[in-house]
Amino acid sequence: MNNYELMVIFTPVLSDDEFKAAQRKFTTLVTDNGGSIVAENPWGLKSLAYPIQKKTTGLYWVMEFIAPSDFNEKLKIQLLRDESVLRHMTTKLDKYAVEYNGRKRSGVPTANDKVEEVSNG
Template structure:
């Protein structure tokens, strides 16, 4: 079994219920064919980079799964036949992509590093500095005309 990831874009005219039903349809198709779904991410309604069928947005869904190569052919045939899918891409993960995906999944809920409080204070000081009138450079007549 190989590791795969697929992203598909659903038409934006679907309701949330219809969108979830469509995603479930493809997940069930994978599991019926013996695939193991490793990760699922709903990226929500996003703007498309360019218009597809006169649509500017779409519902993005990302799936990672383990499956035999024959499953991919059946999955893509179903993507092509379903009118609700406007684009899809399925990629076989190599070992480096698999390791990266594993790290990304494990770090998904992790905390972001907090900034050093002393550096935050120094930024505040720089922003609040006021220049007195005596320190401001004088403008000559030529500089004022420009």
């Protein structure tokens, strides 16, 4: 079992219910194939760096999950078949990325976060 992060850009014409249903579709796909969801983060509507299918915005969604390595091909096929998906990217996370994501979710400051000192005087 490996840790992965999936980022999907959905077409911006989806309603809130359709956006949530699309998210559920892929989370169910992961769990039905022996994986587990670590975290989900719907970013919502964002501008694209360049037009994709004549669209300048997209609905972003990030999911961190654990799954067997042979599952990625099944996931890729489903993402390519779904017409509401403009782009997708799956990244395998190493132990440092998993630790960083866990600290970020829990609110623990990371090395890159600025810590300001408060002086009493």
